[in-house]
Amino acid sequence: xxxxxxxxxxxxxxxxxxxxxxxxxxxxxxxxxxxxxxxxxxxxxxxxxxxxxxxxxxxxxxxxxxxxxxxxxxxxxxxxxxxxxxx
Amino acid sequence: xxxxxxxxxxxxxxxxxxxxxxxxxxxxxxxxxxxxxxxxxxxxxxxxxxxxxxxxxxxxxxxxxxxxxxxxxxxxxxxxxxxxxxxxxxxxxxxxxxxxxxxxxxxxxxxxxxxxxxxxxxxxxxxxxxxxxxxxxxxxxxxxxxxxxxxxxxxxxxxxxxxxxxxxxxxxxxxxxxxxxxxxxxxxxxxxxxxxxxxxxxxxxxxxxxxxxxxxxxxxxxxxxxxxxxxxxxxxxxxxxxxxxxxxxxxxxxxxxxxxxxxxxxxxxxxxxxxxxxxxxxxxxxxxxxxxxxxxxxxxxxxxxxxxxxxxxxxxxxxxxxxxxxxxxxxxxxxxxxxxxxxxxxxxxxxxxxxxxxxxxxxxxxxxxxxxxxxxxxxxxxxxxxxxxxxxxxxxxxxxxxxxxxxxxxxxxxxxxxxxxxxxxxxxxxxxxxxxxxxxxxxx
Numbered sequence: 001x002x003x004x005x006x007x008x009x010x011x012x013x014x015x016x017x018x019x020x021x022x023x024x025x026x027x028x029x030x031x032x033x034x035x036x037x038x039x040x041x042x043x044x045x046x047x048x049x050x051x052x053x054x055x056x057x058x059x060x061x062x063x064x065x066x067x068x069x070x071x072x073x074x075x076x077x078x079x080x081x082x083x084x085x086x087x
Numbered sequence: 088x089x090x091x092x093x094x095x096x097x098x099x100x101x102x103x104x105x106x107x108x109x110x111x112x113x114x115x116x117x118x119x120x121x122x123x124x125x126x127x128x129x130x131x132x133x134x135x136x137x138x139x140x141x142x143x144x145x146x147x148x149x150x151x152x153x154x155x156x157x158x159x160x161x162x163x164x165x166x167x168x169x170x171x172x173x174x175x176x177x178x179x180x181x182x183x184x185x186x187x188x189x190x191x192x193x194x195x196x197x198x199x200x201x202x203x204x205x206x207x208x209x210x211x212x213x214x215x216x217x218x219x220x221x222x223x224x225x226x227x228x229x230x231x232x233x234x235x236x237x238x239x240x241x242x243x244x245x246x247x248x249x250x251x252x253x254x255x256x257x258x259x260x261x262x263x264x265x266x267x268x269x270x271x272x273x274x275x276x277x278x279x280x281x282x283x284x285x286x287x288x289x290x291x292x293x294x295x296x297x298x299x300x301x302x303x304x305x306x307x308x309x310x311x312x313x314x315x316x317x318x319x320x321x322x323x324x325x326x327x328x329x330x331x332x333x334x335x336x337x338x339x340x341x342x343x344x345x346x347x348x349x350x351x352x353x354x355x356x357x358x359x360x361x362x363x364x365x366x367x368x369x370x371x372x373x374x375x376x377x378x379x380x381x382x383x384x385x386x387x388x389x390x391x392x393x394x395x396x397x398x399x400x401x402x403x404x405x406x407x408x409x410x411x412x413x414x415x416x417x418x419x420x421x422x423x424x425x426x427x428x429x430x431x432x433x434x435x436x437x438x439x440x441x442x443x444x445x446x447x448x449x450x451x452x453x454x455x456x457x458x459x460x461x462x463x464x465x466x467x468x469x470x471x472x473x474x475x476x477x478x479x480x481x482x483x484x485x486x487x488x489x490x491x492x493x494x495x496x497x498x499x500x501x502x503x504x505x506x507x508x509x510x511x512x513x514x515x516x517x518x519x520x521x522x523x524x525x526x527x528x529x530x531x
Contacts, residue, residue, distance in 0.1 A: 001414075001422045014424050018414040020527055021368065038514040041526045042366035042457045046355035048417040071369070071417045
């Protein structure tokens with residue numbers, strides 16, 4: 001598998017650290033109910049198909065990437081910088 | 088705890104069960120060595136199918152979704168322990184075509200945390216009587232499992248684990264380097280990068296024939312009246328007023344008073360049919376088999392540095408694997424970096440296997456939970472139950488999982504060895520994090 005980093009270009013999977021689903025971007029507020037934290041930490045859509053997940057370009061530009069990826073075919077359809085997305 | 092050494096001869100019951108269990112069913116005819124010989128003398132014409140191939144009925148007391156190891160054992164114990172025989176197991180493909188048919192076959196009870204410890208202890212006890220129970224040769228071989236350690240800190244951790252195992256009533260023997268050498272003289276003890284300090288020997292650990300376990304439970308369930316319905320994919324779960332009423336399938340609607348979801352890597356999809364969002368992420372785990380070799384590895388061995396574990400099948404192939412690929416996947420195939428990592432770890436630990444040719448590899452879909460422990464529980468829908476989240480440790484759990492799930496579905500109460508496998512533990516923070524790696528699905 002190769003990921004196309006928006007800053008570094010097409011790179012080997014070994015350069016990246018996988019963190020988990022996009023849900024980790026939606027951090028609840030401290031006062032939010034426990035169910036919100038449960039969803040944030042634990043519960044997942046876990047689709048057999050296109051998903052969005054977080055990858056860290058550890059051996060590259062140190063950017064967090066949001067990758068649209070098909071979990072059945074491993075096809076990667078889009079990669080965006082988390083920093084730009086939340087800016 | 089006893090330090091060191093135990094005779095290296097751990098090949099206990101490889102052949103004890105003889106050749107029974109190959110071939111067909113007998114309504115009243117038990118499998119036996121005598122029958123194999125008799126059939127052999129008369130051209131093997133007397134064998135009949137090991138289970139029926141019934142069409143689904145309109146209604147059952149219990150429908151089990153998923154004809155893998157856990158689903159089949161649940162159906163078997165519903166009939167055996169609770170007298171509930173109006174049961175259907177619905178399988179979208181053929182029986183045992185998922186992870187029960189492709190895994191690294193390790194059976195052990197070396198868990199540490201209360202909650203896991205008693206469950207896997209119970210499971211190992213069931214394994215030890217399984218062949219007589221099922222009248223089926225599952226080739227359970229208690230050849231001994233050795234987890235190696237490579238530092239003082241790791242040794243301390245294994246001492247604690249070994250004491251937990253002993254406290255649970257299971258067996259553990261701490262081996263120093265010489266003790267390991269007596270069992271495993273072929274390891275690379277001289278290396279400076281990952282020196283072998285010793286190992287924790289679990290003499291009752293071992294392996295079993297993976298798909299024979301599915302077939303044994305299938306035959307046992309069928310003989311007690313359970314309908315095993317293959318090529319029958321569940322497409323919907325019927326719920327009215329918060330109560331389960333049945334399922335929709337590719338072979339029509341089936342009404343049911345109770346429904347159990349036992350579908351491993353596909354748990355999220357099936358649970359979504361009941362409006363549930365599970366604490367599960369499906370990951371790919373690769374494993375590898377070499378060409379058949381003469382007996383060379385007598386134990387199950389795990390490397391404490393870099394994840395690697397290996398055993399030798401009775402057919403002679405070296406069966407080994409390592410970590411997940413670490414990203415969510417349903418592809419049933421992995422990527423090269425983990426292949427490379429596993430091969431490197433194997434070569435580091437036991438260079439002697441370097442000339443063996445790898446025949447095949449595969450990737451299984453693992454239902455990973457955030458704490459690495461499973462779920463056997465009710466759901467928010469009355470009559471709907473779920474057994475999932477086995478991560479990459481489901482094979483050894485097959486007997487106790489079925490036992491506990493059947494108990495839950497029959498009585499409405501968690502079995503005492505599965506009391507901590509609750510779905511709500513994530514929301515309440517009562518995680519069962521055996522490896523202490525934190526709340527991230529791929530780190531267990």
